[in-house]
Amino acid sequence: QKEVEQNSGPLSVPEGAIASLNCTYSDRGSQSFFWYRQYSGKSPELIMFIYSNGDKEDGRFTAQLNKASQYVSLLIRDSQPSDSATYLCAVIPGALNFGKGTSLLVTP
Amino acid sequence: DGGITQSPKYLFRKEGQNVTLSCEQNLNHDAMYWYRQDPGQGLRLIYYSQIVNDFQKGDIAEGYSVSREKKESFPLTVTSAQKNPTAFYLCASSMGVAEQYFGPGTRLTVT
Numbered sequence: 633q634k635e636v637e638q639n640s641g642p643l644s645v646p647e648g649a650i651a652s653l654n655c656t657y658s659d660r661g662s663q664s665f666f667w668y669r670q671y672s673g674k675s676p677e678l679i680m681f682i683y684s685n686g687d688k689e690d691g692r693f694t695a696q697l698n699k700a701s702q703y704v705s706l707l708i709r710d711s712q713p714s715d716s717a718t719y720l721c722a723v724i725p726g727a728l729n730f731g732k733g734t735s736l737l738v739t740p
Numbered sequence: 741d742g743g744i745t746q747s748p749k750y751l752f753r754k755e756g757q758n759v760t761l762s763c764e765q766n767l768n769h770d771a772m773y774w775y776r777q778d779p780g781q782g783l784r785l786i787y788y789s790q791i792v793n794d795f796q797k798g799d800i801a802e803g804y805s806v807s808r809e810k811k812e813s814f815p816l817t818v819t820s821a822q823k824n825p826t827a828f829y830l831c832a833s834s835m836g837v838a839e840q841y842f843g844p845g846t847r848l849t850v851t
Contacts, residue, residue: 640780664837664838664839666839666840668842674844674845675830675842675843675844675845676783676830676842677842678839678840678841681839720782720783722840724837725837727773727785727788727798728773728783728785728840730775730782730783731782732780732781732782733782
């Protein structure tokens with residue numbers, strides 16, 4: 633069973649701070665990594681994907697991948713209350729394998 | 741306006757009845773997927789299809805069936821054999837093995 637692990641949280645950060653979300657995976661053959669945001673009662677929304685080791689930045693979001701250590705992280709700079717959601721990490725190969733998600737709460 | 745649609749948004753059924761959830765996409769994606777999400781849980785893969793007229797079981801296929809007669813459509817039937825059918829059902833699609841895009845979901849309640 634390919635496993636994707638995330639701390640369930642909640643992770644609480646004050647408005648304006650950096651939120652750091654982490655994900656580890658078990659399959660060393662994994663090639664593609666995705667971060668989804670899911671608001672309560674809604675479907676997941678793709679916010680970042682990364683394929684290569686290193687950092688990938690998109691606006692306030694930075695995805696970091698370290699294949700040797702088998703982890704991928706998501707940094708959210710200048711966190712806003714609207715960022716409060718559950719963040720799902722997902723990994724390929726095969727169909728996407730999802731972690732259970734980390735709940736993020738940004739407090740004003 | 742491209743996207744994935746799921747209907748209905750909410751569905752109520754009596755125990756012992758089969759029910760079919762609709763999923764349609766106009767993104768010209770080859771692959772389509774069905775997931776189930778329970779409260780506080782991640783997404784679990786039920787079935788996926790990478791091409792018309794072909795589909796594979798996911799991790800929790802028992803009690804479910806699918807068909808893929810058209811590229812745009814991938815309906816899911818929840819049969820009476822599914823022991824705990826009440827859940828949030830999500831359909832997704834992708835161009836090959838790549839990032840997936842989700843529909844709005846169908847919340848099924850069986851009593």
